[in-house]
Amino acid sequence: MTNARADEAFIIIRGRGRVSALGEQAFPASSDSPFSTHPNGLPVATLPPATEAAVAELRRAHPAYRQLDRTVLLAILAARQAATDAGWNHDQQPTTYNQHALTVSIGSSRGATHHLEQYHEEFLREGSVPAAASPLTTLGNVASWVAFDAGSADGAALSHSSTCSSAFQALGNAVAWLRAGMADRYLAGGAEAPLTEFTLAQMQAIGIYSPFAAGTWPCRPGAGRPSTFTLGEGAAVFALERVAATTATTEAAATHQPLFRLESVGFGFEAIGSKTGISADGQHFQKAMRQALQQAGRELHEVDALVLHSPGTPAGDAAELAAVQTVFSGSPPLLLSNKWLVGHTLGASAALSLDFALQILATQQWPVAPFPTYLATAPKQPIRRILVNAAGFGGNAASALVSLV
CATH class of the missing domain: 3.40.47.10 (Thiolase/Chalcone synthase)
Incomplete structure (x- = not known):
């Protein structure tokens, strides 16, 4: 708690x-x-x-x-x-x-x-x-x-x-x-x-x-x-x-039901001359993740899992992975995605990724992708806090940090 x-x-x-x-x-x-x-x-x-x-x-x-x-x-x-x-x-x-x-x-x-x-x-x-x-x-x-x-x-x-x-x-x-x-x-x-x-x-x-x-x-x-x-x-x-923090923690303890806290939403931008606006090392991802963690006052080790934007494009996936490796100093949390289940829903994708993260927090499990990938297959410890990434054309990215109260 x-x-x-x-x-x-x-x-x-x-x-x-x-x-x-x-x-x-x-x-x-x-x-x-x-x-x-x-x-x-x-x-x-x-x-x-x-x-x-x-x-x-x-x-x-x-x-x-x-x-x-x-x-x-x-x-x-x-x-x-x-x-x-x-x-x-x-x-x-x-x-x-x-x-x-x-x-x-x-x-x-x-x-x-x-x-x-x-x-x-x-x-x-x-x-x-x-x-x-x-x-x-x-x-x-x-x-x-x-x-x-x-x-x-x-x-x-x-x-x-x-x-x-x-x-x-x-x-x-x-x-x-x-x-x-x-x-x-x-x-x-x-x-x-x-x-x-x-x-x-x-x-x-x-x-x-x-x-x-x-x-x-x-x-x-x-x-x-x-x-x-x-x-x-x-x-x-x-x-x-x-909600007052004390009220939320009391409610979570009394109901024994998952209560989710949106700790922060961070943003990152990079204006570069490309159709998609994404650099090889995902500068906008780096900025968004760091801002989300800074706003919430969280350390890297407090993030248990990360739901990637991961559109399934080699360049996009590689740029995000590079950004994650940089921010988390080569020791990233469990990496997850739901796009293999729902496709890329453009403006709805970040919201569906967040919903996926909340379901993981509530159930402590997730479906496993039936193809070779670096996505995680099972939790190594209780999942209490998840970072969720999103990015779009034009060099904009955002990260939301959610946790169990």
């Missing part, structure tokens, strides 16, 4: 929700590959039938929701789960939270991808677009609709886009607002639905897409060559509260 000063406050992850190729589960329910084959022949990590049915039901649940982009719907589904898990619902109403100044921050790399491409196709074909095209394709409509569904009448609704670290930009914003007393309760996370012809073609054009079939675990972080980047869709949202 964490030793806490009486005047200290913790940022607690009170609830969490997620949707991905694993459905609404954090870990796979079977040993079968969750990937499927897109109509264009590429392997992708799309939602399973049960979750797809939940998306369809949500779309029918409210007249306004019939016009929303798929990214927005995934964010709403994950946010509802997080609020329910946190116990914020009341009167059995699934979309009304009993809150004071509930604030929402959602990250997404592309935003309303499906709608944007659909409206553009209509414009090329017909020379006009409907009036809803502009408001329904702005990035801001992701967080605003989550806030609407949450019944947040007076809290801020903020959307973030920093490519694949977008969810941690949202999470860092949540930490700052909660610590400053600008919000009492916060929904933060990321959502992305990028499985469109055009987006998949973009990933192919970079030359990083996996050559492996869907049933053979096409995304293989830490496996070296060839590149095994595989696109996925999903969302993860967290219900956050600022």
Whole structure:
């Protein structure tokens, strides 16, 4: 249990929700590959039938929701789960939270991808677009609709886009607002639905897409060559509260249930002249990890495991590994990844990685990758604290440090 000063406050992850190729589960329910084959022949990590049915039901649940982009719907589904898990619902109403100044921050790399491409196709074909095209394709409509569904009448609704670290930009914003007393309760996370012809073609054009079939675990972080980047869709949202440290430690001891603390979110940037903005030694990763540890006042040996960004690209994986080796002086903690399970979900990837870390803290175990890789296979000691990395095009990286109270 964490030793806490009486005047200290913790940022607690009170609830969490997620949707991905694993459905609404954090870990796979079977040993079968969750990937499927897109109509264009590429392997992708799309939602399973049960979750797809939940998306369809949500779309029918409210007249306004019939016009929303798929990214927005995934964010709403994950946010509802997080609020329910946190116990914020009341009167059995699934979309009304009993809150004071509930604030929402959602990250997404592309935003309303499906709608944007659909409206553009209509414009090329017909020379006009409907009036809803502009408001329904702005990035801001992701967080605003989550806030609407949450019944947040007076809290801020903020959307973030920093490519694949977008969810941690949202999470860092949540930490700052909660610590400053600008919000009492916060929904933060990321959502992305990028499985469109055009987006998949973009990933192919970079030359990083996996050559492996869907049933053979096409995304293989830490496996070296060839590149095994595989696109996925999903969302993860967290219900956050600022709680006195003594209250949190008392609650954890009394309930004997896992209580998660978000200790810090660090950021790192490097502006270099490349398409991806990543140096061979991962300078932005180094800065983000060091900042996260410094903010939390933690030493290297206090980190038990590290969930890598690990997109499955040889250059990206190698740069991150080099950064980890540098920061941890050649003795890194256990290295983990969930992209071989859910694919690379762009702006949602950091949030799903964090959810994966929380599941490890709760269960003290994780699924083992069925291919040669440097990812860890089992814990060597109790896992109490995990660092989670994320990075995106443009030379930006972020690291979140989470622990058990």
